[in-house]
Amino acid sequence: MFASLVLLWVFIWIAILHFKSRRPKNFPPGPLNVPLLGSIFHLSLENPLKDFEKLRKSYGDVYSIFLGREPAVVINGVKAMKEAMVTKAADFAGRPQGLFVNELVDGKGVIMADYGSKWREQRRFGLTTLRNFGLGKNSMEERIHDEIKHIISTLEKNIGKTMSPRVMFHNAASNIICQVLFARRYTYDDELIKLFVGIFNEVSKIINGPWATLYDSFPIIRNLPLPFQKAFKKMENLSRRMVSEHRETRVPGEPRDFLDCYLDELEKVIYSVSCYTKSSFSEEELIIYLLNLHFAGTDTTSNTLLTGFLYLMNYPHIQGNTTPPCLVYVIFVMQAVIHEVQRMTNIVPLSIFHRTTKDTELMAYSIGTIVIPNLSSVLFEEGHGEFVRPGAFIKLPFICGQEDGVLRLAVWVGSCIHKLYVCNPHTHNNF
Numbered sequence: 001m002f003a004s005l006v007l008l009w010v011f012i013w014i015a016i017l018h019f020k021s022r023r024p025k026n027f028p029p030g031p032l033n034v035p036l037l038g039s040i041f042h043l044s045l046e047n048p049l050k051d052f053e054k055l056r057k058s059y060g061d062v063y064s065i066f067l068g069r070e071p072a073v074v075i076n077g078v079k080a081m082k083e084a085m086v087t088k089a090a091d092f093a094g095r096p097q098g099l100f101v102n103e104l105v106d107g108k109g110v111i112m113a114d115y116g117s118k119w120r121e122q123r124r125f126g127l128t129t130l131r132n133f134g135l136g137k138n139s140m141e142e143r144i145h146d147e148i149k150h151i152i153s154t155l156e157k158n159i160g161k162t163m164s165p166r167v168m169f170h171n172a173a174s175n176i177i178c179q180v181l182f183a184r185r186y187t188y189d190d191e192l193i194k195l196f197v198g199i200f201n202e203v204s205k206i207i208n209g210p211w212a213t214l215y216d217s218f219p220i221i222r223n224l225p226l227p228f229q230k231a232f233k234k235m236e237n238l239s240r241r242m243v244s245e246h247r248e249t250r251v252p253g254e255p256r257d258f259l260d261c262y263l264d265e266l267e268k269v270i271y272s273v274s275c276y277t278k279s280s281f282s283e284e285e286l287i288i289y290l291l292n293l294h295f296a297g298t299d300t301t302s303n304t305l306l307t308g309f310l311y312l313m314n315y316p317h318i319q320g321n322t323t324p325p326c327l328v329y330v331i332f333v334m335q336a337v338i339h340e341v342q343r344m345t346n347i348v349p350l351s352i353f354h355r356t357t358k359d360t361e362l363m364a365y366s367i368g369t370i371v372i373p374n375l376s377s378v379l380f381e382e383g384h385g386e387f388v389r390p391g392a393f394i395k396l397p398f399i400c401g402q403e404d405g406v407l408r409l410a411v412w413v414g415s416c417i418h419k420l421y422v423c424n425p426h427t428h429n430n431f
């Protein structure tokens with residue numbers, strides 16, 4: 001009797017769970033959802049990318065999976081991506097909350113902030129301040145030029161030897177953003193910057209590793225003291241240290257950098273705060289904001305440059321040892337190479353997850369949930385003529401954009417490879 005009651009109870013419980021985690025009406029199709037576990041059996045924890053490819057083949061460009069109990073829609077291909085991210089940008093502009101990456105930063109900062117007034121306020125401040133410190137202006141170019149000199153001299157010290165450029169590129173990229181954030185440049189063997197860069201690498205691995213998937217799939221484990229929390233606390237501590245150093249040396253109203261500007265803003269807010277408006281500015285926000293900008297400005301650029309150098313090594317003819325016909329030609333080729341490098345590098349293949357801001361439609365499906373934009377699927381889609389020609393890197397087509405950021409990067413890479421020739425020590429033995 002007791003056994004059958006238990007059985008009945010288990011049965012009802014599973015039925016309820018199953019019902020709860022079913023796909024809503026007119027929702028994009030996808031693999032079977034296992035109650036409590038989501039689609040985890042369909043995905044490998046180490047590298048789920050291959051499994052996703054199978055799912056796209058079976059279910060089409062817009063399909064759904066379950067992250068634990070929460071459904072998520074994966075968007076593939078230029079057509080669907082354009083509809084979501086361009087045509088209906090505001091509908092798709094949210095960020096999921098309560099995921100691993102949110103918990104890590106405790107809902108603070110801008111990268112993971114949801115679409116709304118806080119995000120708007122912090123973003124506006126960020127854009128204005130970064131512009132004041134040279135974003136899109138000559139002063140930024142000078143900073144980059146200075147850093148290039150250090151890169152070149154490091155490379156020159158290693159002529160004829162083998163070296164790993166990884167740490168050098170991370171330091172260089174970090175230095176450029178550090179000058180904006182903290183008005184400071186660090187030599188490549190500085191202990192503090194080594195610490196920062198080391199922790200960024202560690203945290204980046206954690207975010208892309210199995211912990212994130214487990215954490216999002218099994219809410220039960222969230223209260224355990226998990227190993228990655230220490231790494232994150234260390235990173236937060238470094239940022240906190242920057243803030244307290246700045247507090248001691250700043251002159252109010254005379255900001256030296258982004259951090260000072262934020263502290264000025266914080267003071268204004270404290271003086272003018274009324275009981276009715278709650279400002280989104282706070283020191284805790286600042287600490288994560290700094291990490292957001294520092295991390296995003298370091299990891300993306302350095303990984304792009306690293307991949308660029310890998311391609312230069314593997315396609316040495318791009319390193320151009322013949323005299324170019326004219327400067328315009330050089331800039332043209334340089335832009336094409338950089339666009340190709342950015343395409344092939346594909347630094348954040350699944351973007352940062354989005355969330356719909358209201359119930360909406362995509363490719364005739366009804367969607368109101370987490371959205372995973374598959375950026376690789378766009379970068380490697382053939383036949384649209386917008387980005388891609390298969391094998392483009394080798395043939396160097398002229399796919400030029402006009403943004404000046406690209407030009408600056410072009411100058412950067414250009415001045416490195418103008419002077420030096422990089423090659424792969426494993427395939428090249430006469431250097």
Ligand SMILES: *[C@@H]1O[C@H](CO)[C@@H](O)[C@H](O)[C@H]1NC(C)=O
Nearest residue numbers: 049052053056074374376377
């Ligand atoms: C994204 O697209 C690429 C290229 O088409 C594919 O290999 C990958 O499996 C896709 N990932 C997802 C999550 O659909």
Ligand SMILES: *[C@@H]1O[C@H](CO)[C@@H](O)[C@H](O)[C@H]1NC(C)=O
Nearest residue numbers: 230231232233234235236237
């Ligand atoms: C962070 O800093 C606090 C106080 O300065 C210290 O007690 C703590 O051990 C530090 N945590 C880590 C992980 O470095």
